[in-house]
Amino acid sequence: MTSIVKRSTRLLAGAFIGATALMSWMAAPIVWAHGNVAPQAVDTTGLPELGAEWVETNPFRDNAEFLDLAIEIGASAYNQNCARCHGLEAISGGIAPDLRLLEEEYDGDAWYVERVTKGAVRDGRVYMPPFKDMINQEGLWAIRTYIDSRPDD
Numbered sequence: 001m002t003s004i005v006k007r008s009t010r011l012l013a014g015a016f017i018g019a020t021a022l023m024s025w026m027a028a029p030i031v032w033a034h035g036n037v038a039p040q041a042v043d044t045t046g047l048p049e050l051g052a053e054w055v056e057t058n059p060f061r062d063n064a065e066f067l068d069l070a071i072e073i074g075a076s077a078y079n080q081n082c083a084r085c086h087g088l089e090a091i092s093g094g095i096a097p098d099l100r101l102l103e104e105e106y107d108g109d110a111w112y113v114e115r116v117t118k119g120a121v122r123d124g125r126v127y128m129p130p131f132k133d134m135i136n137q138e139g140l141w142a143i144r145t146y147i148d149s150r151p152d153d
């Protein structure tokens with residue numbers, strides 16, 4: 001009796017170690033290829049302050065004064081915070097939706113805000129973490145501006 005218990009415990013432990021090793025082996029290239037895992041603060045210096053209330057549409061779209069800066073800040077913020085799931089330069093590798101296909105202009109803004117502020121959490125599973133408390137509104141609109149600037153072919 002004891003030996004069976006021991007043997008199956010050992011088997012279980014072996015399987016567990018095997019699975020863990022396999023998982024880290026699989027996870028490692030994704031982490032290396034797609035940049036940092038911990039959310040990175042976004043420096044939005046130079047962009048106008050938008051306050052705590054979310055504006056309804058992207059304030060940097062069609063904004064001659066701030067468009068270039070928003071794209072620049074958004075590119076870096078995207079690659080540090082979103083690329084590991086949505087792909088480098090917004091080209092999805094298949095893990096998460098290709099964001100270049102989001103509805104452009106005003107139609108996609110509401111859905112974008114919904115997802116980036118609340119994330120995608122169902123049945124306690126985090127498919128995408130909420131970014132509301134990590135990146136300010138200016139930073140998240142800059143990311144949207146960058147995504148919009150990417151060609152989607």
Ligand code: HEC
Nearest residue numbers: 081082085095096097111112115116120127128129131143
């Ligand atoms: C941990 C992986 C992960 C990270 C990091 C992540 N996302 Fe996502 N995102 C997902 C997944 C998975 C979905 C699909 C959610 C679902 O199943 O409903 C998604 C969906 C979205 C959608 C809705 C897309 C659609 O077609 O409906 C938007 C917009 C979005 N993410 C933006 C972002 C932005 C911007 C960032 C960075 C600030 C980001 N995500 C970071 C995994 C991630």
